[in-house]
Structures are given as structure tokens and as C-alpha cells.
Amino acid sequence: MPRAVRERQMLDAAVEVFARRGYSAASMDEIAELAGASKPLVYLYLNSKEELYGACIRRESRALLDAVQSAADPEDSADRRLWCGLRAFFAHTAAHPSAWAMLSCQARIHGEPFAQALAELRQEIVDFVAQLIAAAGRDQERAGAALDAEEVSGLAHALVGAAESLAGWANTRADAAPPAKETAATLMNVTWAGLENLLNGQRWAPVRP
Amino acid sequence: MPRAVRERQMLDAAVEVFARRGYSAASMDEIAELAGASKPLVYLYLNSKEELYGACIRRESRALLDAVQSAADPEDSADRRLWCGLRAFFAHTAAHPSAWAMLSCQARIHGEPFAQALAELRQEIVDFVAQLIAAAGRDQERAGAALDAEEVSGLAHALVGAAESLAGWANTRADAAPPAKETAATLMNVTWAGLENLLNGQRWAPVRP
Amino acid sequence: MPRAVRERQMLDAAVEVFARRGYSAASMDEIAELAGASKPLVYLYLNSKEELYGACIRRESRALLDAVQSAADPEDSADRRLWCGLRAFFAHTAAHPSAWAMLSCQARIHGEPFAQALAELRQEIVDFVAQLIAAAGRDQERAGAALDAEEVSGLAHALVGAAESLAGWANTRADAAPPAKETAATLMNVTWAGLENLLNGQRWAPVRP
Amino acid sequence: MPRAVRERQMLDAAVEVFARRGYSAASMDEIAELAGASKPLVYLYLNSKEELYGACIRRESRALLDAVQSAADPEDSADRRLWCGLRAFFAHTAAHPSAWAMLSCQARIHGEPFAQALAELRQEIVDFVAQLIAAAGRDQERAGAALDAEEVSGLAHALVGAAESLAGWANTRADAAPPAKETAATLMNVTWAGLENLLNGQRWAPVRP
DNA sequence: AATGAATGAGGATTCATTCAT
DNA sequence: TATGAATGAATCCTCATTCAT
Numbered sequence: 001m002p003r004a005v006r007e008r009q010m011l012d013a014a015v016e017v018f019a020r021r022g023y024s025a026a027s028m029d030e031i032a033e034l035a036g037a038s039k040p041l042v043y044l045y046l047n048s049k050e051e052l053y054g055a056c057i058r059r060e061s062r063a064l065l066d067a068v069q070s071a072a073d074p075e076d077s078a079d080r081r082l083w084c085g086l087r088a089f090f091a092h093t094a095a096h097p098s099a100w101a102m103l104s105c106q107a108r109i110h111g112e113p114f115a116q117a118l119a120e121l122r123q124e125i126v127d128f129v130a131q132l133i134a135a136a137g138r139d140q141e142r143a144g145a146a147l148d149a150e151e152v153s154g155l156a157h158a159l160v161g162a163a164e165s166l167a168g169w170a171n172t173r174a175d176a177a178p179p180a181k182e183t184a185a186t187l188m189n190v191t192w193a194g195l196e197n198l199l200n201g202q203r204w205a206p207v208r209p
Numbered sequence: 210m211p212r213a214v215r216e217r218q219m220l221d222a223a224v225e226v227f228a229r230r231g232y233s234a235a236s237m238d239e240i241a242e243l244a245g246a247s248k249p250l251v252y253l254y255l256n257s258k259e260e261l262y263g264a265c266i267r268r269e270s271r272a273l274l275d276a277v278q279s280a281a282d283p284e285d286s287a288d289r290r291l292w293c294g295l296r297a298f299f300a301h302t303a304a305h306p307s308a309w310a311m312l313s314c315q316a317r318i319h320g321e322p323f324a325q326a327l328a329e330l331r332q333e334i335v336d337f338v339a340q341l342i343a344a345a346g347r348d349q350e351r352a353g354a355a356l357d358a359e360e361v362s363g364l365a366h367a368l369v370g371a372a373e374s375l376a377g378w379a380n381t382r383a384d385a386a387p388p389a390k391e392t393a394a395t396l397m398n399v400t401w402a403g404l405e406n407l408l409n410g411q412r413w414a415p416v417r418p
Numbered sequence: 419m420p421r422a423v424r425e426r427q428m429l430d431a432a433v434e435v436f437a438r439r440g441y442s443a444a445s446m447d448e449i450a451e452l453a454g455a456s457k458p459l460v461y462l463y464l465n466s467k468e469e470l471y472g473a474c475i476r477r478e479s480r481a482l483l484d485a486v487q488s489a490a491d492p493e494d495s496a497d498r499r500l501w502c503g504l505r506a507f508f509a510h511t512a513a514h515p516s517a518w519a520m521l522s523c524q525a526r527i528h529g530e531p532f533a534q535a536l537a538e539l540r541q542e543i544v545d546f547v548a549q550l551i552a553a554a555g556r557d558q559e560r561a562g563a564a565l566d567a568e569e570v571s572g573l574a575h576a577l578v579g580a581a582e583s584l585a586g587w588a589n590t591r592a593d594a595a596p597p598a599k600e601t602a603a604t605l606m607n608v609t610w611a612g613l614e615n616l617l618n619g620q621r622w623a624p625v626r627p
Numbered sequence: 628m629p630r631a632v633r634e635r636q637m638l639d640a641a642v643e644v645f646a647r648r649g650y651s652a653a654s655m656d657e658i659a660e661l662a663g664a665s666k667p668l669v670y671l672y673l674n675s676k677e678e679l680y681g682a683c684i685r686r687e688s689r690a691l692l693d694a695v696q697s698a699a700d701p702e703d704s705a706d707r708r709l710w711c712g713l714r715a716f717f718a719h720t721a722a723h724p725s726a727w728a729m730l731s732c733q734a735r736i737h738g739e740p741f742a743q744a745l746a747e748l749r750q751e752i753v754d755f756v757a758q759l760i761a762a763a764g765r766d767q768e769r770a771g772a773a774l775d776a777e778e779v780s781g782l783a784h785a786l787v788g789a790a791e792s793l794a795g796w797a798n799t800r801a802d803a804a805p806p807a808k809e810t811a812a813t814l815m816n817v818t819w820a821g822l823e824n825l826l827n828g829q830r831w832a833p834v835r836p
Numbered sequence: 837a838a839t840g841a842a843t844g845a846g847g848a849t850t851c852a853t854t855c856a857t
Numbered sequence: 858t859a860t861g862a863a864t865g866a867a868t869c870c871t872c873a874t875t876c877a878t
Contacts, residue, residue: 165370579792
């Protein structure tokens, strides 16, 4: 069996196992067995548990980022771009549940190796969303209402967190998961109006009872 | 040193270490050392790694839930209740970063023991938010616009995910973390307008370009 | 509670636990708990696991030896003395099953401490039986047929082994254990005729087919 | 070194150590060292202390049973069969003293794992002997004197116990152990006459002085 | 391209034992 | 007389990793 094929099988198996168990509880034995190869071969191709994990993360984050970024047509309006990106995001996470479980489950553990790689992926997504929000602000053509970078970043984090949460929620109901389109709509429903208001300078404020 | 005190020290240390490393990578040695006690004593009081983890999770989820639930005055309007709950949530997670790291980091790993307990905590929070949303719908007094349970659940998940993400984001900037009030405001800004629209029967829809 | 009483409770508990688990698998915790005392007290009175075990063995072997030896009236004929000794043996082992389990189960493990003490007890019993056999030989008043010491020792070992085995067998059928008298009769039935024959110079010999 | 060979070395070492120390006091470290292998290898091949013990017991009981059962020619008379079986038994236990020590030492400890397996081995031997006794009864062709099953079982237990005891006795005098043939003769001497008497309906009875 | 054989290092857990009171 | 608090030392077991073939 040619090396490239074997290597892909190994990564597939590793993603599966890392998703199921987490990094430290995953065992190279289980991975090798699931990959249908002997452990020395796994080591020959991928060197160590840490590198294997790194390779999994790189492969899966690239795939997810590609899916999201290529879904947003730069010609479109900001809300359409966001909407398309979200649809692509939910479609991808639903199509690759193990990959998403691996990426999302340990995104914030600091001790594990490659926590940084995971954090970077997350940052890239957040940045992408932040750009969309900023672009929407420019579409609005109201320089006065411009949000500061800090605030945009916060909004992007909120949006991404909501998306992650919805992706996980959708994946748990394996039987009757709502289609990506619907999940994306839910999220647009909750957030877009608020974003528009913000960009128009309207803020929610607590009403003294 | 009396047992109760020691036990609390141990739980504190364990929360710290579980947060730093995750369940499986955490070692009882490290926990015992951080607690300033010997390993056998940890076992004497808390029986096993699994039970220790369980005790940590129970203690910290209860504390977080209490903080959030007791912050919302049932006499208030729905948006005020949500606002107060969020403020309490962000204040608590900021005050107990390790606890929040422990609770949030592994919320979705399935293999670990107590994944279920974690999932239940999350569900309780989601339910709490879902109630608030439903209550807001009733405040609106428009029976016709009532959202179905499924949709409310989705919205709640989105909101909770956004909150979790913001809490993590706030905690990473230890130096200049925004105050809970501000973070809560950000989240209300993004979501409340959308929720109100929904409750009024207005939905966001993609505009064909 | 006076020391003597407590000490007896401890020995009782220890015999029970040593019988159930064997020396090394028995834990001082279990013994202390069963004795209804704290571990430090056990150590105060009995010093160490090894000494505790020694005390148990001494107490129980002395009791068993006393029972057997005091049952045989030196005025009686050899077979009566043997018969009475066996009855006493089976009665005692049936009345103190834990003690017998403790004494018999590990009689031959060499590594354990006090294996020697156990071996000595066994030797004392064997010697007692050997004396009876030798006495029976003298009763027979046939100097010519005298068995050599070696052979007598072998016979005694056989008899004692048979008795031990029967005692264990009787103890396993807790519900319907045969009375000591019957067990003793079984053993006399199998062995006495053979012994008499031997003392008369008749030996069993394989018959070429 | 091929796996089969290594595995045998491990079993040999384990039998040795279990015999010396008993199950719970035996340490996997000592076994591995005696086997000339590392501990992980022992675990790789034999899974756990418990399974290793089980494997030892199975191997050694099978060997002993085979030796005894194949020694008795079914064409022979009952006493010859018994005699041959005993000779084989004593020869085997003398040739494999560790195995016999392991099998006999803990035959009656209840808590240990595999106590049942040991008990079953013993029962198989007892049953084998019981069959011989019953067969001897049939040879006698005196239906009237037939012993009931219960009594036969008791006799078999006595005989087996005597044999075990003699085997242990023979093994302790490593220097000048009597040959198996002699030990077997001793046992036949003590027991066969009694058995024959019983089968002829004659019982020993205490004589009132 | 592929693997059976092998291990050093480390982790969870238990236990006999002691001290301060 | 009696004990709550505490631990050093072992023990079972697992895992990432390598070598010889």
C-alpha cells in the first residue's frame, strides 16, 4: 500500500480517536489498530504522538477554514458573506463530526501540546468574522458609528462561540439534526439585527424598572 | 489540620490542576503536591481520581449555577433577568478562572468520566436561558409569534455558546479584562435585538443580490 | 473497656480476617474495623501485623492441641486414644472453622512469617499421632513387627493429612456437616485396619495381574 | 526470542514465585525478573496477575491430572489402578515440587481469585479416587455392602488428603526423599485394608474398655 | 513497505505504620 | 484508654517509543 494512502488512513484513525478520548487519553495502540497498521509504521510515518496530533489539527483546521473562507464571495454584501460562511461552517462540522469534536473539545486546554495551534485556528476564524463585521460597518457607510477594534473582536468572539455551540448541539442530535441552512438562519436571526443596530449606533441598555 | 479544611485545599488544588491539564493528563502527584498534602491523604479523603474530579465538578457547577440563578430577580422583566444573569455569569467566571477553565474545557469530551455531569451542568444553564427567552416571549404578549420549543432551545444554545466564548476571551486577557458588566452588555447588544425581532415575528432572511 | 477484653476481640477479628484472606491479603484496616477498635490501638496492643499473626497462631494452635491431647485418656488402649483424639479434633475444627481455616490454609507457605510456627504445630500433632501408633505397636507386643521411626512418621503424616482433609470437607458443607463422631469413624474405618495389619507385619503388595 | 518460549519461561517463573510466596505476596516484579524479561512484556503476554495465576494453575493442574489419569490402566483391578495412580501422583509431585506447592498451598483460601479453579482441580482428583473406590466395590461383587455416595466421597477425601500430606512430607526431605513407589506403598498399606473391610461390610467400632 | 519483540518511565492505588493529642 | 491525621514505600498496570529483521 502506497505511503500516501496509509498516511491518510492513519490521520483518519487518529482524528477519530483523539475526538473520542482527548489527546492524553488517546493511545497510540488504539490509533494504530483502527488504522489497520502496526505501531512502528505509525511512528515511521508520523514520528510521535505529538506530531501526529499536530498533523491532525493542521489537516482539519485547514479543511474547515477553506470551507468557510471559500464559501464567502467577496463580491457579496457583508451579511450575505456572513450567512454563507456560517452555512459552510455548519455544513462542514456536520459532515465531519469527529474532526469538529477534536478541534472544539480541547480548544482551550493550555497544557496540551498544540493548544497553540488550536488557539490559532480559532483566532483565524474569529478574525475572519471580525473582518466581516468591520466590512458590514463600512457598507453602512457611517464612519461615525465605527466600532473600535476591541469591540469588534468581542462581537466576533460571541458570534463564533454561538456558532460552535450550535454546531455541537446540531451534532448531538445525530438522528434529526437540522440542516446547516436552518442552523445558520437561527444564528443570523439572533445576531444580525443586533449587529446592525450597533453599526447604526444603537445600543441595548438596561431599563431601570 | 481539621479534615474539612484539608479537603477544601485539595479540591482547590485539584480544580487548578484539572483546569491546567485536563482530566487524564492531570496527575494525582501534582494535585497532592499543590494541595500540600501526601497522596495517601488525598485518597483517604477523596477515594479516587474519578471521584475527586466528580467532587470538583459538583462543587464548581453548583457555585456557578447558584451565582447565575440567584442574580435574576423573578420580579424583573425578561431582558433584565437575562442581563443580570449574564453579568453574574461573567463576574463568576472572571473571579474563578480555573473553575471555569475546568468546566468549559472538557464539556464535550465523551470518553472521560463525568462528561455526563458536565453535560448536565451545561443543560441546566441552557434550560435557564431558554426559560428566560420563553418568558420574554410571554411578556411580549403575542401568542401568535410564539416560538416552538425546538427553536427556543437552539437560541438558548447559541446564547450560552456566545457567553462561554466571551468568558474565555475575557479570561485570556488577564491584564485588562473588561468588567463583567461590559461583557454582558456586549452580549445583550448582539443578541437582544434579534431575539426581540424574533418574538415579534420578524426574521432575518437572505437577500438575493 | 479493659485491655484483656479488647485484646481478645482483636485476636478474634484477626483470626476471622486471616482465615478469609490469607496473611498477606489481610489488611490491618479490616481487622481493626471488625474488632471495633482504631488501628493505633491494635498497634499499641499487638505491635505489628506479624506479631498479631503470631499471636493468633499461638492461641489457636494451643487451643487445638489442648483439645486433642486432653481428649486421649493415657489409660486407654491405643486405638481408643486415637479415636478419642480424632473425635476431639473434628469437634474442635467444626466449632472453630475460622481458626481451622487460618491454621490449615497456609500451613505450607514458606515465605510468610510464622510458617515455621505453623509447621511446628503440625509437627506436634504428627508426633502425637506417631506416639499413638508406636504405642499401638507396643500394645501388640510383637517386637518383631516393630516399624522403624521413619515409617511411623510417614503413617502419621498420612493420617494427619487425611484428618485435615476431612475437617475441611466437613466444614464446607456448613448446612449438613456430619457430626465429629461420624467423621472420626470414617477415618478409623479407613486406616485402623491397615495400621493393625502393618503392626502385625502384613503389608499390602501389588498383585501382578 | 519467540513468544511461545518466552511465555513458557514466564509461566515457569510465576509457578516458582507463587509457590514460594503465595498469590498475594508474590510480586510481578519478582516474577518478571526471574523470567528474565521486563514487566511490560509479562503483561503483554499474560495480561494481569490474576490471569497469569490462572494460566499457571491451569497448566499445572492439567499436567498433574494427566499424569495420574493416564497412569491407571482401565483393564486393571481397582487396587492396582489406585496403586498406579498414587505412584504417578507421588512421582509427579516429587518431580515438580513448586507446582505442587503452588497447587496445594492455597487450595482452600476463599478470597483469592481462582480459589475456585483450585477447588475444582481438587474435586476432579477426589472424583477420580471416588470412582476407583466405587469400582473396587463392584469388583467385590457384593451389592449388599455397597457404600452410599456420601460415604464414598468422605473416603476419597480422606485418601486424597493423606496423599497430599505425604507428598508434602516427601518434598520437605529434599535430600533423602523416599521414592514415589515407597510413598505410594505406605499409603496403600494404611488404607487398602480398611477400604476392603468396608467393602466387605466390616466396620471399625470403638470397644468399650 | 512492514512488523514481532521489547522496555524505561510514570501513574493510580493501597498498606503497614506512626505521631500528636 | 483511645484516636484523627498523616505518610514512605510498594504494587499493579499502561504507554510512548525503539530495535532487529
